[in-house]
Amino acid sequence: MSDIALPASLRVFERGWLSSNNILLVDEERTALVDTGYATHAEQTVALVQHALAGRALDTIVNTHLHSDHCGGNARLQTQWRSETLIPAASEHAVRAWDEARLTFGATGQTCERFTFTDTLAPGMRLKLGGIDWDVIGAPGHDPDSLMLYASEPRVLISADALWEHGFGVIFPELEGGSGFAEQQAVLDAIARLDVATVIPGHGAPFSDVGAALERAYSRLAWLRADPSRNAKNALKVLIVFKLLEVRAMRFAALEAMLADAAILHAAAQQLAPQSAWPTLLRELAGELAKSGALVLREDGIEAPAHAA
Template identity: 55%
Template sequence: MSALPPALRVFERGWLSANNVLCIDDETGDTALVDSGYLTHAAQTEALVAAALDGRPLRRLINTHLHSDHCGGNAALQARWQPQTSIPAAEAVAVAAWDDGLLSFQATGQQCRRFTFDALLHDGDRLRLGGIDWQVVAAPGHDPHAVMLFAPVPRILISGDALWENGFGVIFPELDGESGFAEQAAVLARIDALDARTVIPGHGRVFDDVAGAIARARGRLAHLRGDPLRNATHAVKVLVKFKLLEQQSMPRAALLAWMRGTSLMQRIQARFMPDTPLEAVFDQTLRGLAGVGALTLDGDAVHNRD
């Protein structure tokens, strides 16, 4: 495993909260955090950052994309330090108006406190974080507005959910009949061309077998493209698992009610499973997750299992 520069510190968080990357430039005193985790972990995020900063303020906050597990801590960090906050440029209108129809939080049945922004990230922009020069790289696919950060000299890529060690995030645009598979393929090609030595993913450990990760991601993408129902079924499982990560345990009826009230779930069922009642989709999802050890069923209760 390639060692990261001392200026970079990665807080590996799991799946409810995305990884956080803290960048400290001792020469200038600049400090920046990339991605802030989920709302229910905001106090933990704040504590981790404060401990690492050791009395210094957090001056900048950057989001690779605006899914709740990447920006849910923004409001808490802004309340404490008032960092200059940068978001992908295409999200500016939605965040300024806090438009539930454009933002993903309500549609996915997830939480995020309202936050503000000060600057926008465009493909090709250049940043200096932790005394290192970075390029902003557009990364549509998982999220049409997502970006990555690439540092050419140490060849480090902060990939968000565009590339993990074993896969990538749900291709959400395809769930609403929009193009996403082609964009994800193009992003993987772009990552390949960057020739990164080390990847800091949105979830999971830092890794340096970049070629292997790209190959695995391409195989996964080919599998999903072969039958879009696979992406839809996977998305339902991911959203249910995320809810259980958030709540840890729920009555079966309450979890079903949440699923019925989540508009993205309704759209997935209508588009990909029109002949299957939502309750049947719910039952199939629980059985599938239980079968791989992701949850346990105990009478009328559903419990998360890590």
Template identity: 50%
Template sequence: MSASTEPPALPAGLSVFERGWLSANNILLRGPEGSALIDSGYASHSEQTLALVGQALGAQPLDQLFNTHLHSDHCGGNAALQAAYPQLHTAIPPGEAELVRQWDEDGLSYQATGQACPRFRFDAVLQPGQTLRLGGADWQVHAAPGHDPHSVIFFEPATRTLISADALWQNGFGVVFPELEGVHAFDEVGATLDLIETLAPRTVIPGHGAVFHDATTALAVARRRLDGFQRDPAKHQQYATKVLLKFKLLEWQQIGLLELAQWMQRTPYMVGAARRQGQAPSGDWLEQLVGQLVASGAARLEGEQLLNL
């Protein structure tokens, strides 16, 4: 009798709302202890987040909200969820609690990236090493620095299900943001990949993209990409710049080149990226970036308007 080729089932009580690349995936867990949502998407998609959660829960409240990290595409819906569910208990990763309490948008990267995130509150701080009872199962919290120094991932050992956030995707991992600030973090990416390999997940729920079941191949892809970035950090810088530009284009859908240049000139990450390449955040450098997006099929140029594809 041949072994089953059916992919392993998700844990009971767990639903994945796969979002577009502007918003992180949302994971809803329901069990005897109530309901919990992991990550809340981007601010401009808050209405859709509320609709997805409301449709799944019906008249039941959302009891808990957890963020894997505090990039805007993972916590931009927090404020809307807190307004819709006033008793919602919110827990964030360690390391940035004071920045959230004071609402320091510069320290939280929202000004640096030119992204939006409405102010939200928090009630608790997640601690790596703790176990949370969610959806009738025990989920381990693990530190996962690299993409973000404070990021965490969640692992359920009975079904070996991993909620990997941006530490591991099917085709790589998220931009290593500390590297954009001159802080070496590629080694931390590698250590997090080693941790995931040790956990040996059967099912991976990434921060972006579809659920997948071949962590071994994904880890190999991620390590090859990491090796390329370590050999040539400028390649990572170029990749990150295009990702940030594409993210904003997803939000805008279309923008004039003059407005785009003005945004670049007031966005610290873009200004820093241009400076490190001996460029100004406009002119030829901007033209090259736009050309690369168009050539890759990520955008279309119509006259002086750049359109998202």
């Protein structure tokens, strides 16, 4: 992690792109973890938290949103410590019914072990974590139910996937005919109005040059809105690389099957080509990803590069 000054009660576990960052907040009364990573990293998440807490229990889990890379460790952490769990209020019914279609796990070709929750969070609420008062702010765009946490003192924003140092998360609602670009614009505008010294993103290191990050995010959003197929193409690339980080290697036949079965992948591919052309589309995307170093291209499939975590 970069040398960013953070409150002593707050610690960031910067994870690889398969898992979101985890933010541990500890005070005399309560310990809490914001976002829990992906399911295949759950044991590692438990070990990281266990070591940091040095014998204390994890009292509270807070999820900014319920994409699998942000809540995939919930179940394992709940088993270890019986932690109370706070989720976005808009996701309450989907979790209670364990509606996997609404929760998008299967729709993105990902997995998440079933977990429970004890309470919900909604925009306008306030909670105390790590001895710090945090305002809950709605952050639709990347995900309709997503939330951010903002502390006016010490001017820290936990932005999840609404703002990274170099962009933001895929605008998923736009893939299935919903609205997401306008919502992402509004979230960036809301961040711009806040007095923020440090952003802790869902992926990547915490950063302090918020103005530059916002400029890059506004520029990227305008580029995506000018041609929505760019968002679809980006989504396919991101989800293919994500899956590859989990399984390490895939044949093109398995990729084609994933596109057919996973609703969000299917919708993104349909924006780019008719289904008969998907084999060609996949090879083109794989070629572009190979050139960027995100994967290794083989004759019959793809592999994760040796350095990928």
